Amino acid sequence: MVHIANVKVRPTKLTRPSPCKVELVSMLGCWAATGDVLSADASRCKEVADALFKCMRTTPVHPKPQRPAINYHLSKLQRKVK
Template structure:
């Protein structure tokens, strides 16, 4: 058997995007008011965004499979 540069790509996992709705609400409020420095106009959306970000779960790093490492290591035996 002869495999030239054999490599397996890991599957792409879809990550959940937390607080996207609150962030878009905040950005649209800034766009509607025309001034991002006025705290009174967008105070409610800023508060909801802050609360969402404070309570959002911290993403956990997952273990990456080491199949590419082992394929590269065993490649010299496959030739």
């Protein structure tokens, strides 16, 4: 008989869509092009920052997905098998 110390199942990782990814990449690109993240001159990346701010304000918040309970049930089964 084979003895397994710990029985666990790793769930597949689902990729969640990033709703403001394009705006964030353009903001980082603007900062990289100007060479200053903490710029006092707000006119350099103002349009890009406004687009990112608008996207973050209008994007709905998705609830956290439920975790599967298979590891819980496997641990209960393992206790009964021992």
